[in-house]
Amino acid sequence: MSQLSTEKNRTEAFKFNFKVNVQSYTLIIALILIAVLFSIFTGGEFLSSRNLSNLFTQMSVISVLAIGMTLVIVTGHIDLSVGSLTGLTGGIAAILHVWFGMDTLFVVIIAIVVGAILGLWQGWWVAYRAVPAFIVTLGGMLIFRGILIGLSNGQTIAPLQPSFRSIANVYIPYSIGYILAIVSIALLFISTWKRRQKRTNMGLSNPSPIINYTKISAYAFSILIITYMLNRYYGLPLPMLIVIILGCLFVFISIKTSFGRFVYAIGGNAEAAALSGINIKRNTLSVFVIMGALSGIAGVLLTSRLNAATVSAGDMYELDAIAACVIGGTSLMGGKGNIVGAIIGALIMASIDNGMSMMNIQTFWQYIVKGLILILAVWIDLSSKKTNGIT
Secondary structure, three states: OHHHHHHHHHHHHHHHHHHHHHHHHHHHHHHHHHHHHHHHHOOOHHHOHHHHHHHHHHHHHHHHHHHHHHHHHHOOOOOOOHHHHHHHHHHHHHHHHHHOOOOHHHHHHHHHHHHHHHHHHHHHHHHHOOOOHHHHHHHHHHHHHHHHHHHHOOOOEOOOOHHHHHHHHOEEOHHHHHHHHHHHHHHHHHHHHHHHHHHHHOOOOOOOHHHHHHHHHHHHHHHHHHHHHHHOOOOEEHHHHHHHHHHHHHHHHHHHOHHHHHHHHHHHOHHHHHHOOOOHHHHHHHHHHHHHHHHHHHHHHHHHHHOOEOOOOOOOHHHHHHHHHHHOOOOOOOOOOOHHHHHHHHHHHHHHHHHHHHOOOOHHHHHHHHHHHHHHHHHHHHHHHHHOOOO
């Protein structure tokens, strides 16, 4: 009986680990399939060094927004204003830079601060006046777009000075790119080794070292290949580096800090979080401030990449950011989200846009495909909850 019980436990553990692994690698498998398909349909041009560089630059704005949107959705809220706020902060930066001749550094700081202040304003309504985030941010979407049109008088503001354009159009030298890749790989192996040591010291079981280090080796190989491909063009795009830095920062915040744990606790069960002594209002406010500041960064990146600020800048970006989060595994019910997954989701969305554009597919098909992907991602999320017995 004990042997049968042991075998049963092993079988159940295998099924659970297999399910977790499938869920973990679905995004990567989907990304690989998208890359292979578009590479076939474009005669290999999709995976060319030039197009990969453009793709990573293109995804940077949505990635920055998706990082903040993950935190917002995890708390059980939504932000429909990020596209308009991105356009507004980018427009303010361009106005100060072009019309008033302000230095690039001050302009960037002002754009981020303005975004944070407007995020604070929205967060105050949501956290302290209990107005649903959907309504507050829907109103913010209209207000911010109206302010942008009013400030710019409906004009396109251009051109920008080289110092501003370089933010989204400069490349990290080859040598530094390889150094960053090697450091990243070393950190992956060190963190894996430390995690295994910690689990051993705590008396917990570890996965097979072959599985662990094979997986890390695959990540390392991917990092080196991407670095090599980008260096064949001009090097690592600065916007991509900004996304990596922000991603690492907010992964650390979400996993290693009390604020990150509070955010997930609030989204998981707000009543239990309140009874545990978590200040729900203050943490909700902080999440919207962070979202506003990241919208400011996205606005600067977008304006720099386009070398202009327009009244339509950032239009519909909120939907791309939400779709990236949902595709990356963030639950619209709150309490569950993955920043790395959201960034991969942004890459998937950008890859679909980029690949379909290279195939000269009409724009309306791009909207249709992205809409269907969003619906499918939400359906998968809801289906997984029902499978796990969550209603």
